[in-house]
Amino acid sequence: MxxxxxxxxxxxxxxxxxxxxxxxxxxxFNDYKVGFINQxxxxxxxxxxxxxxxxxxxxSFKTKIIDNIISWLExxxxxx
Numbered sequence: 001m002x003x004x005x006x007x008x009x010x011x012x013x014x015x016x017x018x019x020x021x022x023x024x025x026x027x028x029f030n031d032y033k034v035g036f037i038n039q040x041x042x043x044x045x046x047x048x049x050x051x052x053x054x055x056x057x058x059x060s061f062k063t064k065i066i067d068n069i070i071s072w073l074e075x076x077x078x079x080x
Contacts (some may be wrong), residue, residue: 005065006032006071007046016045046072 003022010017021032036044048068050061059067 002051004032005048005050006044007048007069008038008042009045010040010042012041044074 006021007016007018009015032044032047034044034047038059046069048065050065057064
């Protein structure tokens with residue numbers, strides 16, 4: 001079963017939060033793309049495919065997730 005970690009940005013509070021998406025949410029996941037804004041005005045900024053990251057590589061799963069987030073933050077810093 002595919003599992004994802006979706007990182008959202010809340011502009012009103014200037015905060016980030018994450019959500020594990022799997023199971024029955026997977027049908028709705030097809031609508032989730034980076035840049036998608038939900039009804040609460042929260043924007044998706046990063047989607048991590050945990051199945052792919054867990055299966056590939058010699059690094060631990062936790063390290064791969066942290067590396068993905070750091071990489072995204074570095075790219076965001078360069079853009080701004």
